[in-house]
Amino acid sequence: MLCVLAGLCPGGPYILIDTDLNESTVELVQVRDSGLLVRDESSRRIPMDRFVAILRDAPGDWRAVGGVVQLADGQRLVSEGAPLGRGESIRVLLRSRAEVIVPLESVGWMRLPGAGDLPASAAPPETDPFDDTVVLANNDTLRGFVLGIDGETLRIEAETGVRSVSLSEIAWVVLSTPQAERRGPMLWLSDGSVLSAASLESESPTELTITLRGIDPSAASQEASAAGMLRVQRDEVLALLPDPGRVVSLARLEGVSVRPLGDRRWAPAPQSPDRDGAFGDLASVTLSGPVEARWPLPNGATRFGATIETPPEARAWVDSEVVILATRGRGEEAMPLARLKLSQRSEPQRISVGLPSGRDRELIIRIESGRYGPVHSGAVLRRAVLLLGD
Numbered sequence: 001m002l003c004v005l006a007g008l009c010p011g012g013p014y015i016l017i018d019t020d021l022n023e024s025t026v027e028l029v030q031v032r033d034s035g036l037l038v039r040d041e042s043s044r045r046i047p048m049d050r051f052v053a054i055l056r057d058a059p060g061d062w063r064a065v066g067g068v069v070q071l072a073d074g075q076r077l078v079s080e081g082a083p084l085g086r087g088e089s090i091r092v093l094l095r096s097r098a099e100v101i102v103p104l105e106s107v108g109w110m111r112l113p114g115a116g117d118l119p120a121s122a123a124p125p126e127t128d129p130f131d132d133t134v135v136l137a138n139n140d141t142l143r144g145f146v147l148g149i150d151g152e153t154l155r156i157e158a159e160t161g162v163r164s165v166s167l168s169e170i171a172w173v174v175l176s177t178p179q180a181e182r183r184g185p186m187l188w189l190s191d192g193s194v195l196s197a198a199s200l201e202s203e204s205p206t207e208l209t210i211t212l213r214g215i216d217p218s219a220a221s222q223e224a225s226a227a228g229m230l231r232v233q234r235d236e237v238l239a240l241l242p243d244p245g246r247v248v249s250l251a252r253l254e255g256v257s258v259r260p261l262g263d264r265r266w267a268p269a270p271q272s273p274d275r276d277g278a279f280g281d282l283a284s285v286t287l288s289g290p291v292e293a294r295w296p297l298p299n300g301a302t303r304f305g306a307t308i309e310t311p312p313e314a315r316a317w318v319d320s321e322v323v324i325l326a327t328r329g330r331g332e333e334a335m336p337l338a339r340l341k342l343s344q345r346s347e348p349q350r351i352s353v354g355l356p357s358g359r360d361r362e363l364i365i366r367i368e369s370g371r372y373g374p375v376h377s378g379a380v381l382r383r384a385v386l387l388l389g390d
Contacts, residue, residue, distance in 0.1 A: 016046070017053040017282075019246075021305025021352040021387055028054070048185075048242045052387065053282060055188075055239035067092075068111040068120055068192075069102065073180040073213065074244070076194040077102070078120050082112045082167045085149025094193070098230035100212065104148065108177050115171035120192025121280075127174045132156065134165065135172040146175060181245070183213060188239040188279055189232060208232055239279060250306070250363075250384035251275040251283035253295045261290035262369060282383045286311060289320055289367025289377030297326070297361040298386065304355060304363060306384035308340060309348040319343055319370030320377040324351065328358035341370075342379060355386075 016026045016038060030037035035047040036054065067079040069092050077100060083090040090107070092100045109124045114137035127133035127143075134142040134156055142165070144158035152167045187195045187210070196213040211229050241247070251272035260267040270293055271286040285306075287293060304326075310318040320342050325334040337353040355361070363386075369377045 013057075014054050015057055015383075016051055017055075017305070017383065017385075018046070018051045019049070019387065021052070021303050021385065023305075023307065023350050023383070026054075051242065052247050052385075053239065053241050053383075055279070055282065067113060068122075070108045070110070071102065071106050071180075072108045072177045073106070073196055074182040074186070074194060075196050075212070076120065076192065078192045082152065083110065083149070085151055085154070085167075087148045087150060090149055094230060100230065104146070104175075105177065106180075107175055108179070109175060110173040112167055112170050112172070114169065124172045124174045128176075130176055132176055133172075133174045134170055135174070136165070136169055137171045138169075139171075146173065184241055184243045184245075186241045186244050187237055190236045190238055208237065239282075241281060244281060246388055247281065247385045248298055248301070248388060249275070249281050249283050250295065250304075250381065250386065251285050252280060253298070253386075255296045256293055258291055258293045261292055261366065264290055267291040282385060285381045285384050287365065287367050287379050287381070289379070290369045291377075292364060292366045295363045297355065297363050298388065299359075300388045301355055301361075301386040302389065303352060303387040304337075304385075305350070305352040305387070306381040307348050307350045308342070309380050309382065310342045310344070310346055311378045311380050318346075318378065320379065321368045321370065322379050323364075323366040323368060324353060325364040325366070326355050327362045327364070328356045330360040330362075332358075334362075334364050343370075348382070 013025045014028055016024050024040060026038040026040050028036065029039050029043065035045055036051070037043065037045050066081045067083060069077040069079065069083060069090070071077070077092050077094060080093045083092045086101070088105070089101055089103050092102060094100060111118070111122070111124065125135060131143045132146040134146070134154065136142070142156050142158050142163060144156050147155040147157055147162065149167070154165050154167060154170065154173065156163050156165065183196055185197045185200065187197060189195065195210055197210050198213045199211040201209045209229060209231050252275060256270060258267045258269055268288050272283050274280060274283045304324070308322055322340050322342060323336065324338040325336050327334050335356055338351045340349050340351065355363070367377050367379055
């Protein structure tokens with residue numbers, strides 16, 4: 001997708017999801033401020049406000065043995081090692097060898113090498129949201145207020161007074177920084193980094209220069225403006241969301257309820273192993289049928305889209321139907337929106353349906369058994385997302 005951002009695209013195909021939540025496989029040729037140039041049957045330009053995502057299919061998760069710095073706005077910086085403190089800011093050496101200076105007040109949490117070999121997207125332990133928390137490599141915990149990081153030493157004002165701790169002894173630093181709005185374009189890189197771009201510039205067919213958001217030269221240092229810019233190789237970019245606020249992953253909706261259908265006595269909850277993974281914004285959801293699952297719809301949701309396919313373990317005998325419905329409000333009758341059949345010969349099928357307007361709405365997905373019975377009922381909903389706004 002660097003293709004996307006760099007100018008030419010010799011890499012593999014990409015999936016383009018437009019604002020109707022339809023998908024197409026394209027070659028990325030060029031990206032400008034005005035939009036993308038893509039090629040499929042023909043060359044065409046796609047304005048930035050006419051697509052919600054472009055990505056390589058099924059990006060994996062990545063191990064990060066060095067360090068990870070997660071910013072309050074959702075950016076994730078994967079570093080070669082522990083960041084170095086500069087008082088009220090930190091210097092992060094990225095795996096691309098570029099350096100980034102970030103104000104400490106913009107940081108949500110940091111994972112240091114003492115936490116061990118974990119995926120880049122691994123979340124920190126749960127902590128008190130009103131206190132800063134330092135988890136040591138021996139699992140001891142300090143709570144209070146992080147005063148700053150000087151070089152390789154962190155200072156925290158805890159109940160017992162001010163403590164100085166070497167970064168080499170720390171696994172996690174979780175700050176009580178409130179979450180900030182995610183702003184696009186947001187890019188996912190092959191090392192597990194997630195970047196919010198204030199600007200993108202292609203200086204060559206194989207390289208992209210990204211100016212990061214959240215870097216305030218007046219608050220950090222004179223070199224912050226340069227440190228807030230990094231160059232990446234085109235093939236490192238796996239995905240781009242021009243406006244992450246326009247889509248909500250079905251896997252991340254809270255309050256889902258399930259009930260078994262037919263003679264089944266119990267139904268498992270929807271599964272989404274990549275919900276908190278490297279690219280959870282377009283996570284998959286797996287339903288084991290016969291089952292009915294209901295999700296409360298967020299305000300402003302206008303459309304639902306997903307690519308539906310049979311679970312790999314059930315392809316030899318699968319025979320079921322997937323029914324998509326929605327309600328206009330609590331207690332109202334469900335309106336059918338789509339129905340499709342899954343069999344052992346089924347190819348993945350993309351559905352995109354408009355949602356009825358109303359308050360307290362629900363999205364309902366039913367997996368109904370076919371002729372082979374409930375044992376072989378099920379469906380995987382890939383890139384299952386809701387569109388917010390028009």
